[in-house]
Each structure stands twice: as C-alpha cells, then as structure tokens.
Amino acid sequence: MIEPYLQVRDLHVWFDLQGGRSLHAVQGIGFDLGAGERMGLIGESGCGKTTAILALMGLLPPSASVAGSIVLGGREILAGGEESMRQHRWRDVAMVFQGAMNAFNPVRRIVDQIVEPMELHEVAEGKAAERRARELLELVGIPAARARSYPHEFSGGMRQRAAIAMALACNPKVLLADEPTTALDVMIQAQVLELLVGLTAELDLSLLLVTHDLLIVAQVCERAAVMYAGTVAEAGAMETLFHDPRHPYTRMLFGAAPDLYGRGDVVSIPGTPPRLDREIVGCPFAPRCDSAFDPCRVVTPETLAVGPAHLARCHLNDPSVRSAS
Amino acid sequence: MSVRDALESGGRPADAGPAPLLEVEDLVVTYPIPRGIVGAARRAPRLMARAVDGVSFSLRAGEMVALVGESGCGKTTTAQAVMRLVEPDSGVIRFQGREVTGLRAADLRPLRRSMQLIYQDPYDSLDPRFRVLQTVEEPLLVHGLGSANERRLRVVEALERAGLAPADLFVDRFPHELSGGQRQRVAIAAALVLEPQLLVADEPVSMLDVSVRAEILGLLDGLRRTGGMGILMITHDLSTAAHFADRIAVMYLGRIVEEGPAQEVVRSPRHPYTRALLSVVPKRDPRDRSRPEILRGETPNAVRIPSGCRFHPRCPVAVERCPSIDPALHVPEGAAPGHEAACILV
Numbered sequence: 001m002i003e004p005y006l007q008v009r010d011l012h013v014w015f016d017l018q019g020g021r022s023l024h025a026v027q028g029i030g031f032d033l034g035a036g037e038r039m040g041l042i043g044e045s046g047c048g049k050t051t052a053i054l055a056l057m058g059l060l061p062p063s064a065s066v067a068g069s070i071v072l073g074g075r076e077i078l079a080g081g082e083e084s085m086r087q088h089r090w091r092d093v094a095m096v097f098q099g100a101m102n103a104f105n106p107v108r109r110i111v112d113q114i115v116e117p118m119e120l121h122e123v124a125e126g127k128a129a130e131r132r133a134r135e136l137l138e139l140v141g142i143p144a145a146r147a148r149s150y151p152h153e154f155s156g157g158m159r160q161r162a163a164i165a166m167a168l169a170c171n172p173k174v175l176l177a178d179e180p181t182t183a184l185d186v187m188i189q190a191q192v193l194e195l196l197v198g199l200t201a202e203l204d205l206s207l208l209l210v211t212h213d214l215l216i217v218a219q220v221c222e223r224a225a226v227m228y229a230g231t232v233a234e235a236g237a238m239e240t241l242f243h244d245p246r247h248p249y250t251r252m253l254f255g256a257a258p259d260l261y262g263r264g265d266v267v268s269i270p271g272t273p274p275r276l277d278r279e280i281v282g283c284p285f286a287p288r289c290d291s292a293f294d295p296c297r298v299v300t301p302e303t304l305a306v307g308p309a310h311l312a313r314c315h316l317n318d319p320s321v322r323s324a325s
Numbered sequence: 326m327s328v329r330d331a332l333e334s335g336g337r338p339a340d341a342g343p344a345p346l347l348e349v350e351d352l353v354v355t356y357p358i359p360r361g362i363v364g365a366a367r368r369a370p371r372l373m374a375r376a377v378d379g380v381s382f383s384l385r386a387g388e389m390v391a392l393v394g395e396s397g398c399g400k401t402t403t404a405q406a407v408m409r410l411v412e413p414d415s416g417v418i419r420f421q422g423r424e425v426t427g428l429r430a431a432d433l434r435p436l437r438r439s440m441q442l443i444y445q446d447p448y449d450s451l452d453p454r455f456r457v458l459q460t461v462e463e464p465l466l467v468h469g470l471g472s473a474n475e476r477r478l479r480v481v482e483a484l485e486r487a488g489l490a491p492a493d494l495f496v497d498r499f500p501h502e503l504s505g506g507q508r509q510r511v512a513i514a515a516a517l518v519l520e521p522q523l524l525v526a527d528e529p530v531s532m533l534d535v536s537v538r539a540e541i542l543g544l545l546d547g548l549r550r551t552g553g554m555g556i557l558m559i560t561h562d563l564s565t566a567a568h569f570a571d572r573i574a575v576m577y578l579g580r581i582v583e584e585g586p587a588q589e590v591v592r593s594p595r596h597p598y599t600r601a602l603l604s605v606v607p608k609r610d611p612r613d614r615s616r617p618e619i620l621r622g623e624t625p626n627a628v629r630i631p632s633g634c635r636f637h638p639r640c641p642v643a644v645e646r647c648p649s650i651d652p653a654l655h656v657p658e659g660a661a662p663g664h665e666a667a668c669i670l671v
Contacts, residue, residue, distance in 0.1 A: 216607050
C-alpha cells in the first residue's frame, strides 16, 4: 500500500485560559489522507474540527500549545515548530477559511490578491504570477477577463471560487476547506462542490472537507471522521457510517438530519456537548447517548478497529467492557 | 417607496371546507434599486426590482406551508408582505377571510397579534440585557395586555408550550446563559404569548447546530397539529420542507413555479427548476446519490426578468416557445390534485 500523503497521529491542542486553566480543544485525533483522496471531518460547533485543521496549517494563536505528530510526504513537520511548519504552509498544505469569500480586501482587484501569496512564497512573480493567477481563475470557472474585477463585482459563489483559486496559488497538495459552502444557496453549493471534486481529480489534490453538514460530506467524500468533544468518535467509509454506524453519535447525527423523502423520524440529540476546559471522565458522549451503560460514565473508551478501515471509540464494540458490566 | 394598496378584492375561489386562514392573491412587491451617487447625478432612470411578481397561495389553520427557494427568489419578501412589514404594490392578502391589504396602522394592531414572526437568528433576535421573563413579556406590554400577575402566568404558559419547562428554571436567565436551541425556544415563546393564529417562521433553524434543529422543527410541527396554528415556513432547505410541511411552494425569481403536497413535489417534481433543485439536495443515505443536474450561472437579477418563462435561459429542456410564453400554474397531466407547475412542457 502506498504511504498516505498526510498522516496525523495523536494530535492535541490546548488553549491557555485565564487563571492558569486550559481548554483541551483537540484530544488526540489521528487520520490519514492519501494523495487525491477526499475525506470529511464532521462535527458540531465547538467539537475542535477547525482547531485541528488550523494546527495542520500551523496557524493557531500564541495561546495554543500543540502536541502529537503531523507527517507530510514522509516528513514530520510538527516537531520542528514554526520553522518547519512555515516551509509547508500554503506550498504543500493550503486552506480555504470559513467565510473566505467575505475576507477579500474590498479595494484591491481579485487578481492582485491571488498574486500576493505567490510572491510572498516565491512561487512566481510579476507577469508570470499574474498569468498563473488568471489560469487559476479559469480553473475554478471564472473567466480570465474578469480577473481585474473588485470583490464587490462578484457574486457570493464567484467570490468563493476566487477564494479557492487563492488557496491553490502556491500549488499545494492538500486543501483544507472549512465550511466552504455554508453560506451558499443549494445550487451554488452544488457548483462549488462539483468544482472541489473536479480539482482533486485534475490536480491530484487531497481534500479535507470540514463541515457540520454530514450530508454534504456524504455527497463529496469517500471517507469521513466524525468528531465529538475534541476526539474522533468514528471514522470509516461514508456508506459504512450511514448503514453500519458503530458509534451512537454517528447514528444519532444522521437521525437528526431530515430525509428528503420523509423516511424515518427526525430526532434531535438531547443535551449539549461537554465543556472542554474540564477533565472528561468516561465517554464524552455518554450524557447524551441513548445506549450508554454503566462503564461509559467512568471508563474512557479506546479507539477500536470495528471493520476494514473502520474505527470507533465506543464501549459497545468492546466485548470485555460489555461482559464486565 | 410609493405605496399603492387598497385594491378591490377578488372573489374567493369556490373551495370546499372552511375559509383558509391566509389567502394571498397575485401579490406584487417591487423595490427601487439604489442608483448610487453617480447614477443619481446623471439622473439615471430609477430601476425597480420585482422581488415578488404575482404570487398566490393559501394556508389553512393547522397547516404548514413551506416557501422554498434560493436567495433572491422572493420568499422572504412574500413573508414580509404577509406580515405587512413591506407594502405590496398590488395583490390581495386575506386573513381569516378579511382583506388586510388596505388596512391602516390602527386597524393593523389586532392583526399583528394574530400573526407572529420567528426570526432566523436566535443570537441576534433576543436583547442580551433582557431576562427571559422580560423578553417574553415584552409583546404583552407593547399591546397593553393583562395585569402583572396575568402577564406572568401567560409568560410561564408560553415558555412551557415552547418546551422550556419548568418555566421557573428559565425566567430569570439571560440569553447568554442559554443554548442556541433554548434561545430559539424563547423567541418562539415570545411569539406564542400573544396566542397568534399564524406563525411565519423565516429560516427558523438555519443558525442552529444540526443535532438540535429537529427539536425546534418538531416543536413547530406540534404547535400546528395540537394548537391548530397555521405556519408559513420560509426555507432554502428542501429536506426540512419535505419532512415537516404539508405543502411546498417552490419559488424562482419572484414567482411560484411549482406547488403541491410536500411529498408529491419531492417525489414527482414537474417543473424543470424543481427537478434540478431536488437533484442537488444532499441526500441522507449515501446510496441515494443521484446524478446532480447542476444549473449553470446564477439566478438573474429581479430588475431584468427574462421574457416568457423566466426560467428559460437556465432551463435544461427549454424549447423555442419558452421565451415568448409566460406559463401559468396548472395541474400537469397525471399529477395529483392540488399539484401545480408553471411550465408549458408539463
């Protein structure tokens, strides 16, 4: 088997809070992403998904501390700190930020804003950089003739395309997209998702799609990791996650999404996620889980392989815990 | 904006059963497009956008109707016109059989009690300095209803109907002490406290986490089933509409292009726009992945509405006649009763 291009192992992120306390936002997650592969990182607000990908970019604020391992193309990049992260940021791993379509400088032309990262990272400059920026715009479906437009002259969908072009400026191998379609209409969303899928095939780009919307992930990605309270609750093929979920959170999350054809009940998940500034005892999902039993409230579950390329972090899959209770 | 209302009311259609709670006939709402300082100096002609361009529908007590469409389709403007927050240019709105289009401000007051709006963003719509009690009591004070004791009783009842029980646990809290779902319940309680007959819910769950959306939708569903309230839901989410609404009206560029029983519209869509829209809705079961029929470009501007069928420039099946015939809603061949589409090809 070919080595996955990106390997994340036991990644932790803590944020310092006032009074010497800290918030454990990412609590030891791991996943692999192969070249040209599309994977989803699913979770509700506050589950740590955005923090995790900011850690991959090395863009966390100074109040954050990171531990674990990030291997990119066979090389460990986290251990070397900012010095080694910087060499890969934008050039190997790039990111489309949440709300990026609204983050363009309103008084600068689109093309100039795409040229900027290329010059900053010495990928191209001058005329060559501008030519590449126009090519990138064409690649994302914006006619090069509109390159000299200002952001306000673009619709929301076009600005999101331009934001993707900007992330691709330095020819990265991994694209991290944080809620790339959340503010868009369903038809424009379909256009942007089609574009992302096309880019992964055309550029052999790996895509990590970060979103709260698991139905979008189901449409675009082969695999996904479902995050809860800073951990990966379950990871596997999208079809497996829907048809054979091995963590109640995954099952309940699908159950909370209305079905277009009205099949099945739509049921909310009661309660709220736990606070991450306190130590969590037992399974973090236990208080909201419909299948929790005694050990769930006291013993932290291990991540177990429950099938081929299928991992879950739930006591229900552990015969030794089940029989002991 | 120039106000032109008070149109003669048309006859009510011969319909079985009681009069609908809400009837909207041929509603038109336009608004001027800002010309900008340069345009004004050049005395450029004032352009008008036809945000709502001939919309008709009705809603019965206990019924939930969803107006579905993309941004700019006119769904929110339609709701605002129903709430009399914007003045229609023409058309008729009847509430409980009574025409309300021409009513003056003073006559609108009792009406405003009977129709309540639930906003999209529970983080924005609650005053952060108000405790829950004050937020929910406010509408009663505005309408000068009840003594302090009576008001408190009504607040408690409204909170418990909105699922915040026991209410004593919540009355003294501030918005920041509540979860997103609880905030939206407070907003719903503030609407319920006036005992309205019609709720207009504008994207009531789009700001909430996926895991709590269902409980708010379930709450609204219960209110109309047990409380007999009519609910007009504005949403861009066809899955939500399909799951909770009785009827769906799909809007495109100021018009309803298809309308009918929710599952009929979703399972056998007739209008090419509805078909395309449904094909790109993310499905719950990954095996339901259908071939998406992605429309190119974006919805045109409501200032320059295409001739004939307004959808023809983007329509994948348009024929030669489409740019010249403005199609009316009609029951397509073989469609269930009450299922209508505005397309000459069906």
